Amino acid sequence: MTQGYNPHQIEHKWQQIWGERHIYRTVEESDKPKFYTLEQFPYPSGKLHMGHMRVYSIGDVIARFKRMNGYRVLHPMGWDAFGLPAENAAIKNNVHPAKWTMDNIAHMKEQQNQLGVSYDWDREVTTCQPDYYRFTQWLFLxxxxxxxxxxxxxxxxxxxxxxxxxxxxxxxxxxxxxxxxxxxxxxxxxxxxxITEYADRLLHDLDKLDEWPEKVKTMQRNWIGRSEGTNVTFTIPELNDAPVTVFTTRPDTLFGVTYMVLAPEHPLVEQVIRGKAQERQIREFIARMRNESEMSRTSADAEKVGYFTGAYAKHPLTGEEVPIWVANYVLMDYGTGAVMGVPAHDERDFAFAKKYHLPIRKVIDRPGDPLGEPLSEAYVEDGVLVNSGQFNGMPNRKAIVEISKALESQGKGERTVTYKLRxxxxxxxxxxxxxxxxxxxxxxxxxxxxxxxxxxxxxxxxxxxxxxxxxxxxxxxxxxxxxxxxxxxxxxxxxxxxFIDSSWYYLRYTDPHNEEKPFSKEMADKWMQVDEYIGGIEHAILHLLYSRFFTKVLYDAGMVSTDEPFKSLLTQGMVLKDGAKMSKSKGNVVSPDEIIEQYGADTGRLFILFAAPPDRDLEWSDSGVEGSYRFLNRVWRVVGEHKHIFEDRPQAEPDVDKESKALNRTLHYTIKKVTEDVGTRYNFNTAISAIMELVNAVQSYPQTADRGTLADAIEHIVLLLAPFTPHIAEELWQQIGHRDSVHEQAWPTFDEAALALDEVELAVQVNGKVRDKLTVPAGADNKEVEEMALARSKVQQQLNGKTVHKVIVVPKKLVNIVAK
CATH class of the missing domain: 2.170.220 (Methionyl-trna Synthetase; domain 2)
Incomplete structure (x- = not known):
């Protein structure tokens, strides 16, 4: 192998061969255990970015590793192909959305193939094609x-x-x-x-998702937003006691209500302002609110703006009439569109009352506080009730229950559960x-x-x-x-x-050519759940929540046997450059095409997998890419320089000399490290680091040592690199004499016995400070280690004139001599 490493030639060659041989076609019938790995399918915008390259590289390592470990693997790809950008392109460029979309798909598919990702393209789905959206419509029905x-x-x-x-x-x-x-x-x-009909199940079943990031589950819990509380019914005397329902989680503060607020969109607003002096002003306010987003109206920083309607509501327990206001921070789509103002015990209500000079009535008291002292801020902690009639002196937590019971007994309220989810x-x-x-x-x-x-x-x-x-x-x-x-x-x-298209596509992959229904239960049960789902945390709520909802509906309909779609979820970090997310506006975009053109896909994959753990943000580094390229060149040279060993490969005899034994130990340590880091932790960066150390060990291996051990080490370097850098691994596998694919080999196993050390090096401390190092037989007992440590000349110098009181031996790590 005299020629240098030429990634473009190698990668094009193997991509063509893999495609012709359908080497990654899914094996359906097999007694092997299944593994379904899936990256979130992309929108066909026309060009892959570094985020795509990262997520596809991560998924591909997992798929290749699982195949080599004896699994039948489903690893498909498709296109989330409907959407607004295609329609905008049709308007702007006078091109039909279908043509724009399919042209982009063709380009992006070519880019994915250039990355060497092991997709089963026989299962490709495209959501804008009639053979797919026919069944999206079927599911709607x-x-x-x-x-x-x-x-x-x-x-x-x-x-x-x-x-x-x-x-x-x-x-x-x-x-x-x-x-x-x-x-x-x-x-x-x-x-x-x-979807609200499934709110409780969607919330409760998050506890089953042990292999999901906790932050994603927290985001979904907050989005669903379950609240236990009480619906309280106020009435409006001037509208013949028309009821106004308010949901509150704090009925213990009911006696502190000094005003009520309706959302501008509330249907009763029209009736309570009609004919009032401020009617015109409020109507103008309502018109402005129609054009403001919910976020701008409800954000913590937004100014709270309100108007008194001129009407009053009757308190359900005291009969007191409280003024009705309309304000921007109350939304019709959340709760009942009406809230009770308790400024003494709610920070938002306190600020609103202060701004508009509304009464502030304290009804929960911290024991020991002066009762008549005015509040300088809302009191939101626990205490006992005051100014609350028959409930005075009751702990507020107990009062939540007792006041709710009182409302229910009078037909003026009921305990209920509400959700933020709409x-x-x-x-x-x-x-x-x-x-x-x-x-x-x-x-x-x-x-x-x-x-x-x-x-x-x-x-x-x-x-x-x-x-x-x-x-x-x-x-x-x-x-x-x-x-x-x-x-x-x-x-x-x-x-x-x-989002409907993407809420069931993972099921279509299990049976992509079914012309009778979206998928058969038999095929879905053969592959579901998705064992590893990979994508950005930006989809933590909508896509993932909708997919869970879809799966539960299909489970209830008897179409699938699991009610959760994704067993394990990996949310990869962003790719940053100069500390910021890559974007055209920032001028910091690096394209996968640029990397492939300059260094080859394997270099890009290696860097992106080595630079950071998959769930962390990755800082782009040109020097890091160059370093990955140099490493692959080094591997190429190592194999080329020793190719002759494989022509008449000797039997490995790692016990014949010290150097061979050391290389064999490094080899088996590396196999163990890579197996554990990829198979259980997805720590690809530390796995690659271990392979690099093995390459170093091979390069420093003496020419006089055992050739068979060296051949074993080189062959395993190629095998271990195969999931990470598939093209160069395939080429080198052929160069050392194999005719079948490296990606069809069994994953190597390690020998625990080979990891055993003949000798270990210990740090020797005197009174906690390292003074020397000591090499001892691996089987030496503590007494032998103690004697050898005390006999060291550097230790004797430190002990001069001192008495040894204790010697502490930490096996395989250190010896600490305590002396005074």
């Missing part, structure tokens, strides 16, 4: 049949200029991103999935998505499309002008006949949220 899909009015972002609905990400500073028109809130009929709005008023399979008939009402008529195909005769939902411009799509009565009818023109 399943949800509809089970009462989990419904339609209701909901507020959306409406651009009067473009005459279209905008996604939240298309609203910039309250204006349309395309035409800069001020965006309005508008109520439209929208489709929802009833039903999933799945309607999108755009073209590039799966059409919702619903037909509206004047005679029959809402009619689901029969499953045998799926897919409902996206039409070609649409107009992309950025001014409306393109589907509404296609008469061939909108105008249809009712499948029940045969009369003229119209199709639903909303398409589905693309």
């Amino acid at each position: 399943l949800f509809y049949e089970r009462g989990l899909a419904y339609r209701k009015k909901a507020a959306v972002n409406w651009c009067p200029g473009c005459q279209t609905v905008l996604a939240n990400e298309q609203v910039e500073d309250g204006r349309c991103w395309r035409c800069d028109t001020v965006v309005e809130k508008k109520e439209l009929e929208q489709w929802f999935f009833r 039903d999933w709005l799945i309607s999108r008023q755009r073209y590039w998505g799966a059409p919702i399979p619903i037909i509206y008939c004047d005679a029959c009402g809402t009619v689901p499309v029969p499953k045998e008529q799926l897919p409902v195909l996206l039409p070609e005769d649409v107009t992309f002008d950025g001014r409306s939902n393109p589907l509404t411009t296609s008469p061939s799509f909108v105008d249809t006949t009712c499948p029940r009565c045969g009369q003229p009818a119209r199709r639903e023109t909303d398409t589905m949220d693309t």
Whole structure:
């Protein structure tokens, strides 16, 4: 092997051979244990970035390692191909979304192949293809049949200029991103999935996910937001005692209510302000609130703004009338859209009361505090009730229960559980998505499309002008006949949220060519759960929560045997450059194409796996990439320089000399280290470091030592590198005389006996300070070690004139002599 390391030649050669041989095709029928490893599939934007390269490299190491360890592995890839960017490209460049998407897929697939990732491309799925979205529609109908899909009015972002609905990400500073028109809130009929029906299970079952990062589970718990509390019913005398329900987790503070706040969108606001002096001012305020985001209204830093409506609510226990306000920080979609103001015991209410000079009534007292002293801040700790009628003197925790009971006994409240989680709005008023399979008939009402008529195909005769939902411009799509009565009818023109496509794709991979249903239970049960799911923490809530919801619904429908989709979750860190996330705006982007072009894919993979543990952020380093390239060149030279050994390979005899025994010990230590670091901890960086140490040991191995031991070490370097740098490993495996693939070999095993040491080096301390080092036989007992340590000349010098009181021997580590 006289020529130097040429990664481009090697990588192109092996990628072609692997593709022709279908070496990574999934083995279905086997008595081997299964392992399903999956990276989150990408949106086909047209170009891979370093985040893609990192996540695919991580998944590929796991897949290759598991295959070599005797597993039948499912490692597929596909495309999350619907979405807004394709439609925007159609408007901007006058290109159909399908062409734009498929061209991008072709380019990105070529890039993935250049990385040498071991995907089974026979299982490729593309969510914008009819053979996939047909079954997305099939699943919608399943949800509809089970009462989990419904339609209701909901507020959306409406651009009067473009005459279209905008996604939240298309609203910039309250204006349309395309035409800069001020965006309005508008109520439209929208489709929802009833995810709230599964809130308790989604929350409770997080405890089953032992192999998920705790931070992800915490994020989901907070998003679901379960709260135990009490619904309290106030009434409005001037509206014939119309009830107003308030949810509170603190009924113990009920006697401290001095005002009530309604959300601007609350249906009672219209009635309580009508004819009042401040009606016009409040209506203008409500109009402004329609165009403000929930985040801006409820953030901790946002100013709390409110207006007195002129109306009063009657307290359910005291009969006192409290003023009703309308304020920006209360949202109709959270709780009941009404809150009771208890400024003495809530920091937000305290600030609001101070700003608008509302009464502050203390009803929980810290024992020992002066009762009449005014509060300088809200008191939010536990105590005993004061100013609370019959409940005075009761500990507030007990009062939570007792006041709730009192409300229930009088029919003015009930204990309940609420959630922050809201039903999933799945309607999108755009073209590039799966059409919702619903037909509206004047005679029959809402009619689901029969499953045998799926897919409902996206039409070609649409107009992309950025001014409306393109589907509404296609008469061939909108105008249809009712499948029940045969009369003229119209199709639903909303398409589905693309999160639906990604909520079940992992199941389609188990049975990707099924033409009768999304997948068979037999095939799903053969592979599910996904054993290792890999992707960014930015998907911790929506995608992962929706996928869990989908799986539970399919479990209840008898389609799968597991109610959780992902057994283990690995959330990889970001790739940073100069301390910041790579982005075009920062000018710090490094493309995978650049690395492959300059150094080859194996170098890029090696660096990205070596530079940091997978769950940590990775700081890009040009010198680190160059170092990885130099290491692969070194491996290439080591194998080339010793290629002749394999032509007439001698039997290894590691016990014939000290050097051979040492190299053999290093070899078996490395096998053990890499096996444990990859197989149980995914510490790829320390595994690679151990391989580097083995290469160092081979390079310093004497020419006179045992040749068979050297050959063993070199062969195992190639085997151990195979999951990390697949191309060079495959090439070197052939160069040392093998004809089958390195990736079809069994993972090497280590010999515990080879790890045993003949001698160990100990630190020798005198009164806790290291004064010498001592090499002793590995089997020496403590008495022998003590005698050898005391006999050392450096130790004798330190002990001159002192009396030894104690000698402490820590086996295989140190000897500490205590002397005075």
